Amino acid sequence: MMKKSVILILMLLAALILHAQKVTVHAVDAPASAVFRTIIEQTGKNFVYSSDLLDGIRVNIVAKNRPLKKVLDDMFRDTDITFSIKGKNVILKRRKSAPAPQRRETAQKARIEPEIIYAEPSTLLEEVVVVSRLGSPAVETADMGAKIVTASDVRNTPVLFGESDVLKTICKQPGVTEGTEGLAGMYVHGGNSDENMFMLDNVPLYQVNHFAGLFSAFNPDVIRYIDFFKTSVPAKYDGRLSSFLDVRLNNGDPEGHHGSARLGLTSGAFNISGPIGSRTTYVAGIRRSWYDVLSIPLLALVNHKSDDEKVRFRYSFIDLNAKVNHRFSQKLNGFVSVYYGNDVLKTGSEFKNFNPSGSYEKDHYDFSWGNLVVQAGLNQRFSSVLTAEYTAAYTRYFSMLKSDYALRESNGDAVTETQSVTHTDNNINDWIFRGDFDWTPREDSRVRFGAGYIRHSFLPERTSRHYTFNDTKIETRDSTMSYGANELNAYIEDDWKISPHFRTNIGFHASLFNIDGKTRTGLSPRLSFSYRPSDNLAFKAAYVRTVQYVHQLSKSYLSLPTDQWIPITRRFKPQTADKVAVGAFWQSADRVFTASVEGYYKFMHNLIEYSDEYYLKPPFELWDARLTSGHGTAKGVDFQIEMTRGKFSGQVSYSLGWSDRTFAEKNGGKTYPARFDNRHTINIQATWNPSARVSLSAAWTGHSGNRFTLLPQMFDSPTFGGQNFYPTDGSPLRAPINNYQLPFYHRLDLSCNVKNSRGFWTFGLYNAYCHMNTIAIRRGWRDIIEYTPAGAHMTSEPVFQKVKLLPVIPSISYTWQF
């Protein structure tokens, strides 16, 4: 991961007063692309070069206010690369006389120059491809389990309905398991789905799903790259146990106005970026689903058949991203960004009887849920070795559910009118203020430190009910309280290259969380260590502690607006996880292959879950009365091989893992396997670019079946109590939780991108060989028809049935670029 791998202090110092083509660069053993980024920021130049040109090229250069040409001369003096500056482009080529390795010759023959335009910032997806082909950060840094996922990675990962999706792309990483097929969930190293922190430019986002998790809230068209950490975690991050995923948005293009428009089966998107004057850029993107539009004719057909009953249905989601960057001076940059994501669901029916009695029934449901993030930041450079970033942000998760039932009946002269309105709110409001500093006291040391304050405001659930019957009115409001919480945190870490062979990253994150009159302390030490006996090989070890103060309660495996984010309170301690990991990382001398093996053991403490039979406790009681606290462990080994050669790139990963849970009030206090205790997980992914216009991708996933609680036995139901309509059916006997392993899961997804002069087509095939995977076992009935002389006789017998999900699903979309 490049961001963490370089020992690079890239400084943007004062603009060159007399000549715009003079630059200041401070780079030590840094990837060439990182230096390009610095130069682009100072000069606005683009770099044009073949994707494999920079393989293994690292740079040592210190230049202050020197002409660009001189700097580039120095950079490429001992390499086979030559450059020419043409207008706003710097074109890099390999010297014709230089003997290139065979694989490079092959790549060059097929190359159509310019193949890759490296312009930062830019909306072009290919820019980051370059980054991934540099010396593997897995070998060069002390980090473990860190990954930069590029926008093109996201675009090239085949997914359901062809909707490129950040979360489903991340789920291809070793040690990461996806949730219920096609829907919500991401489970990292045996953790729960709420133990992953999702951020948008470093600001937490609580609701990251649309439509029960079918799509994530991140619009892939405005993404620059994604930082993902699942093992060693930078000290600046804390607050979740399992992983941290920071989605970085594109910056505006200072060179001109660009944009794209995409139309897919389920959604459309539009984004645009460009300059506003010489110092300001903007980028904006919007994505919206089409379901409501598609459902209009269907609804019209349904409603056309009946004059009495009108069905109401509308679902849509929208994501809106906007960002403005402004350069106040060479030392001071600022930005303001907004994200707004919202799902709206309206459903129900109206029934009108047009006879004289005029009875009327209305049954409406309105839901609205989503996230709003507003942030402003300043980047300040104090000197060539010290930079700072100040951020103020507001993030709001909201969920509103409203049901409105009305009935008007007439019986002779008597008219009765009944109305029942239920309104429920669940929201979180966070105000975040943070300062992050980056200091390079020496060439072999990079210190990052910072502090922040978050004012949380939680409203786990507030429900009001209004019942009206003629003149009788009853209003009830639940007593769920809102919580205010104050969180203070500070961190420091040092990425220290002790010697050419040894490197370490030592960090510490401390936090105070004050809620409900009690202050909790979270101390999270971080340590990772790398021994590099050769340029291509590194052995690493890491210890990470993470602390989590908020958690999500969900009664289903879907992502629904009824899911509640709630804080720890007086009754529960903060959730913590201690993780130790060791691993080995290797990269071939020609940089084509990288391989890694990483073993981990994770202890999770104070985990919070719904207790067994929690539903028997009334909801008006304090919500935490239904919860139980416990612990869990997860252990495993992740293997991964990646290859990038010419037109072909791919990866194969295998994970061997165990994960279990123990709760006092769950499973009788006995330890049980976690739902995603998948012993074996295999991911194979390949992308082939046979020409500059065509890109083909395939992804095969296979894993041991998820764990499932099978209730095989029944007992005689008592014949008393409430509405026991089927007393002879029997009731299922409790059984150990997750006692059954579902069959092996596997599927193949394919996608193809075809470029034309205006944009590109994307074709997809989800579950290409139509293997419908089992997601549950249900207790069903089988009909048996016996034919006798007297006629057919049908009986039913109970039988277990596999519930299978998602057949082959094709998709198509077109993106128009301008």
Add this chain to the structure above:
Amino acid sequence: MAILKRLIIMFMPVLLAGCYEDFTPKTFTTPVLCLNSLITAGQPIVVNVSHTWLYSDGNTNSEHKVSDATVTVYANGKIVDSGYLPAQGDKIKIEAESPTYGKADAEVTVPRAVIPVKLRVHPELTAAHKAESDEPLEMSANISFNISFEMDLADDTEVVNYYKVSHTGFFHSGNLYDEDDPWGWPSPPYSDFNPGSLKYEAEPIFSEHIGVFESIMGGDSYGFTFFTDRQFSGSEYTLHLRFLDCSYMVRSEKWDEEFLDCGYVITLHTVSKSYYDWANYLWQRDNGPLEEMGQIGLGEPLWGYSNVSTGAGVVAAEASVSFTVNLDEFLGKAISELK
């Protein structure tokens, strides 16, 4: 009422398309004893002893009684015989042992009946008219009305109470329906009484077990009259029972005031926690979303509530107080205004 449930149910089949496949899971099960009993203060204890069975054995309607079990009943720690009548406050323990299915036991305390402080009755006449008849009848009337009961409960702080309200209607029937002509009316004199439908929504405490999730998934309180004192612990609460579309009908050649002997029996049951939990489970199973979501893999499966050591069966207890509300005065007045 089931929007999301409806959505999920609509959404899933589209994607599932022929998604159920019969199969026999490889699972090892051992049948265990199941005990079911509802212990009522003042009545003999009856225990049903059965055994569990594998769901796919295909005999869910067959008999699962256990004949070789020995059942022992303890009251307040002492073994009692079959003539024992439990009293309020008694702690009852039932033990059963079978050479085939092993042991099972369960314990429950017979709750103390709670006597309401007051019961107020508010009938509202909605329609009254004489019925036309070819026969010479002295009285032929149809009365329609709504009625509300307000029951004041005073809660004892020391005890956590679980309640259930039930009602029945009674009336002086007179002649009965002709069994040979089930569709016809009986010959006068006769009367008929329909106690109407209870508006469950009119009493919010009947839906106290329904959370937001259950509510938006379509769950409502229809048919559920269990509640707890958690919301009014140590204080008074007025329970509202509202019946709509109640009707009374009488046909008689000669008027007899006995036909006005008509009304409601309202019973307040104080039930054990196990009884309440069982009823709550049944609501979840039949009206809540968890059962269906668990069955299709979108949530944790729901198992049957049990307070028996083997996890099979329910041993519950109750005590009750009944009030008889006679509507003779109200109906008499309505009829007298018709004459």
